[in-house]
Amino acid sequence: MQDDRAPVDEELQEFAEERASLLKITLSPVIWALHFVICYGLVAVTCAKGWDIGAVRTGLMVFSVAALAAILWAGWGSWRQWNPRETGDFVNRRGRAEDRHHFLGHAAFLLSIISFLGVIFVSLPLALLGDCR
Amino acid sequence: MTRSTETTLPAAQGQYPPTEDMLSEPVPAAERAAQEARLRRAWATPRGLRYLTAVNNTEVGKWYTMTALVFMLLAGIMALIIRTQLAVPENDLVSADRFNQLFTLHGSAMMFLFAVPMFEAISILLLPGLLGARDMPFPRLSAFGYWCFLIGGVFVISSILFDVAPRAGWFMYPPLATQDEGPGSDIWLLGLSFIEVASIAAAVELIVGTLKCRPPGMRVNIMPLYAWYVLVVGGMILFAFPPLIAGDFLFELERSFDWPFFDPTRGGDPMLWQHLFWIFGHPEVYIIFLPSIAIAAMIIPTVARRPIVGYSWIVLSAVGTGFLSFGLWVHHMFTTGLPSISLGFFSAASEAVVIPTGIQIFAFLATLMVGRVKMTLPMLWIAGALAIFTMGGLTGVMLALAPFDFQAHDTYFIVAHLHYTLFGGMVFPVIAGVYYFFPFFQKKLLSERLGRWAFWLIFCGFNLTFLPMHLTGLWGMPRRVYTYPTGLGWDGLNMISTVGAFIIAAGFAVFVWDLIRPKRRQPQIPRNPWDAGTLEWTHDVPEEAWGVRSIPHVTTRYPLWDQPEMQARMDAGRYYLPDASEETRETLVTSVIDAEPIQVQRVTGPTWITLLAAGFTGGAFIFPTFSWYPAAIVSGALAVCCILYWLWTSTARPPQVDTKDAGLGLRLPTYASGPASVGWWGMWITMLGDATAFASLIFGFFFYWTSQADFPPPGSPHAEAALVALAAGCLTISWALTVGARWLNRQTRVGAARLCLILAPLAAAGGATALMSSVWPLDPTAHVYPAVLWALSIWNAVHAGAGVIMQFYCLAGSLFGKLTPRYDADIWNVSLYWHFHVLAVLVTCAVMGLAPGVF
Numbered sequence: 001m002q003d004d005r006a007p008v009d010e011e012l013q014e015f016a017e018e019r020a021s022l023l024k025i026t027l028s029p030v031i032w033a034l035h036f037v038i039c040y041g042l043v044a045v046t047c048a049k050g051w052d053i054g055a056v057r058t059g060l061m062v063f064s065v066a067a068l069a070a071i072l073w074a075g076w077g078s079w080r081q082w083n084p085r086e087t088g089d090f091v092n093r094r095g096r097a098e099d100r101h102h103f104l105g106h107a108a109f110l111l112s113i114i115s116f117l118g119v120i121f122v123s124l125p126l127a128l129l130g131d132c133r
Numbered sequence: 134m135t136r137s138t139e140t141t142l143p144a145a146q147g148q149y150p151p152t153e154d155m156l157s158e159p160v161p162a163a164e165r166a167a168q169e170a171r172l173r174r175a176w177a178t179p180r181g182l183r184y185l186t187a188v189n190n191t192e193v194g195k196w197y198t199m200t201a202l203v204f205m206l207l208a209g210i211m212a213l214i215i216r217t218q219l220a221v222p223e224n225d226l227v228s229a230d231r232f233n234q235l236f237t238l239h240g241s242a243m244m245f246l247f248a249v250p251m252f253e254a255i256s257i258l259l260l261p262g263l264l265g266a267r268d269m270p271f272p273r274l275s276a277f278g279y280w281c282f283l284i285g286g287v288f289v290i291s292s293i294l295f296d297v298a299p300r301a302g303w304f305m306y307p308p309l310a311t312q313d314e315g316p317g318s319d320i321w322l323l324g325l326s327f328i329e330v331a332s333i334a335a336a337v338e339l340i341v342g343t344l345k346c347r348p349p350g351m352r353v354n355i356m357p358l359y360a361w362y363v364l365v366v367g368g369m370i371l372f373a374f375p376p377l378i379a380g381d382f383l384f385e386l387e388r389s390f391d392w393p394f395f396d397p398t399r400g401g402d403p404m405l406w407q408h409l410f411w412i413f414g415h416p417e418v419y420i421i422f423l424p425s426i427a428i429a430a431m432i433i434p435t436v437a438r439r440p441i442v443g444y445s446w447i448v449l450s451a452v453g454t455g456f457l458s459f460g461l462w463v464h465h466m467f468t469t470g471l472p473s474i475s476l477g478f479f480s481a482a483s484e485a486v487v488i489p490t491g492i493q494i495f496a497f498l499a500t501l502m503v504g505r506v507k508m509t510l511p512m513l514w515i516a517g518a519l520a521i522f523t524m525g526g527l528t529g530v531m532l533a534l535a536p537f538d539f540q541a542h543d544t545y546f547i548v549a550h551l552h553y554t555l556f557g558g559m560v561f562p563v564i565a566g567v568y569y570f571f572p573f574f575q576k577k578l579l580s581e582r583l584g585r586w587a588f589w590l591i592f593c594g595f596n597l598t599f600l601p602m603h604l605t606g607l608w609g610m611p612r613r614v615y616t617y618p619t620g621l622g623w624d625g626l627n628m629i630s631t632v633g634a635f636i637i638a639a640g641f642a643v644f645v646w647d648l649i650r651p652k653r654r655q656p657q658i659p660r661n662p663w664d665a666g667t668l669e670w671t672h673d674v675p676e677e678a679w680g681v682r683s684i685p686h687v688t689t690r691y692p693l694w695d696q697p698e699m700q701a702r703m704d705a706g707r708y709y710l711p712d713a714s715e716e717t718r719e720t721l722v723t724s725v726i727d728a729e730p731i732q733v734q735r736v737t738g739p740t741w742i743t744l745l746a747a748g749f750t751g752g753a754f755i756f757p758t759f760s761w762y763p764a765a766i767v768s769g770a771l772a773v774c775c776i777l778y779w780l781w782t783s784t785a786r787p788p789q790v791d792t793k794d795a796g797l798g799l800r801l802p803t804y805a806s807g808p809a810s811v812g813w814w815g816m817w818i819t820m821l822g823d824a825t826a827f828a829s830l831i832f833g834f835f836f837y838w839t840s841q842a843d844f845p846p847p848g849s850p851h852a853e854a855a856l857v858a859l860a861a862g863c864l865t866i867s868w869a870l871t872v873g874a875r876w877l878n879r880q881t882r883v884g885a886a887r888l889c890l891i892l893a894p895l896a897a898a899g900g901a902t903a904l905m906s907s908v909w910p911l912d913p914t915a916h917v918y919p920a921v922l923w924a925l926s927i928w929n930a931v932h933a934g935a936g937v938i939m940q941f942y943c944l945a946g947s948l949f950g951k952l953t954p955r956y957d958a959d960i961w962n963v964s965l966y967w968h969f970h971v972l973a974v975l976v977t978c979a980v981m982g983l984a985p986g987v988f
Contacts, residue, residue, distance in 0.1 A: 033460070091445070
């Protein structure tokens, strides 16, 4: 999406970084969505085709742990971007570039929490239900 | 950078951000008056019959809201007939068939003709005001969308007058709907597909508007919450509506040509429709709910007289709900016999979505608790909304548990639940918004006394109607029955619900009377009657059509509270674009994240062409209902001609001058191409929706493979592999030639670029022909396998056809001086289209060519 005619200087690089961070706030929900789709899709095919549901369940639970780890990692990055402990600013309501920077970190951090919970919720059926009935 | 300088467009020059000295410098009175006169002429609303040619967001927005309101009232009247029929047992007011038509059309109209269009209508009306923009980036697209909506809506809703309305329920389940005789199902499919296209057009407009037309300085962390919701909902429309369009496409092929997509006797599967419908249908509930609750997010800070508590939390809530809402669709299908473990995923996600939804409600309550609340009329409606929505949410938590749903499925408990969520989540907040924003768009106030009457009538009537329905449902009364025997304990409850329905109707009568009663004698209203802090309340009273006098530099979330000099400076024309030097319509385009000014964008003015284009597009969708295919083809061709004329004459024309004074010492380019231009973003977003529809078709293919032991059926003929490979090759060459033409043109090698643009359509036509030939010997009515191959081929061939038209459009642009090495927006947009198309082609060819070997 970079306009390749403009000269690439420091300011532009910083801007490109922020442009990526608007997408970055959706990173954790995207991980949730992928986890959800893969769990549902794989289980549906397994049950329809009579594959080994036990193995698939185990594999998906490992996958769930991986998804949770990925969300933790994304959440940690966004916590550092928000950085409320050093700035002392929890709401970032002013119109400066650094407020926008911290705000996007804050939003991404909160979305990581909700995605983390979402992955746990969606993993529960894998743990609690054993077969395709 | 090797390119010659003459193809390089200038960048923004001058001071940004403006200094306090620049802002405090007064504007001479004479200059100010001259600027105002020029702006007024540029933005004048056409009069007389030509009023219909208006494209300004204020006019289109008013038509849109009023039309949606009328459809809502009509659907409400249908509800009253339904309730009257059910008032007493064994009633014979209407026949069973008429009753089926009534509830089908009531649901369809409320969803497709009221709830979703109302979001688009209100957003078109409000968004430029909230963002301090003159207009939306594509005003004619809004107008086109509105006319499509009007034509499609009138077509669908009037079917009941001819006793041919759809009658298979608002979700049109096959085989009931596929085998239903008469045109009812076709009216539903084609009429509503047409409106869905309009919805996607509005989504494109709103997303690009929010991303690119914010006022300078309004970074993403200070934009009004409404804009965040618009962004989320626009994104959701792009992923939710296309699966339904794909489903409609398959459904109509089955209805018209007997291709057995949903017919199990020939390998089809009715469950595919249920999946496609609810992948659309459940996010749709949130598409309706989120923008309405966004209205609450605008009203609550105003009545609490303080900034919203937890801005980031509400953003989290909107984005989080947007995502999670796509993981809920199967909770409408709990009783279809899917494995419990699959149901478990959806049950879990349905419970999880309560978390973000709850967070935003708590953020609202927190704002009210820490603020000094003034109980205005809009706040009364919001309070009612929160109460009713919470109750609907609680029954939602119950229904998300699969075992409970098994019991309550298809009973009046569901009817009660969905009305609690939709009245609380949509109707009440929207009415609150009408009271709150009426002074903004009509420059008049609504009556406090009538408003309170309407509120209490609707609030009490609503609870009287729907609270007993929970019990009616739990006592076993199924939905969609036209009558019931006495003695089952349902009689009294039904009578109470009917009485309540008429009380709701009385409340709406009061509300509508308040809206339409003449208000000429009302004195001029104050400019900011609620003492709100957001930009829309800088509007001009009495009304001016220019949107904003000058586009402010915004540095706070509530500029009217925190930037006290702003209003006077806007009025004086001290800020950006205070003038219309050529008396043409213009607005400011800014960057996506930080809203730095980057371009002065010319926006289009009044025209008949959008009306004509919508009329012909309507013909292309409506004539097939009656199997008048030649008329539909002619109408479609004329629609394409209209749209081409519209694009050619008014979009991406090379400007007379390259840069323009935007005010405050800033000179901005007047032309942009590629990712810097709004047109490119419009194309990108449109194609994202298109790709989703295509993905739904591919999903269909794999769905059949999953659900059946023998797909493709053994011994079935396949698509001709050599021709499939040829199609992939030709279309890839056409894509490469298009991208090559863009590059050569930029290198000022115009002749070579034109040659590419001559060869590219030839390659594309060859590819499309090869693709169709590869499936030609197969009989699509024999089995779902050849049918789905045919559907994929048609989808890609039609897209190749559109790609060919675009290639010729660029060639003509190059020949007639519209497209030059310097001004090349068109070919950037066309290349982008081809990127998406070639990907779809490669996926299709892989599926068609490799399926026989792999499965």
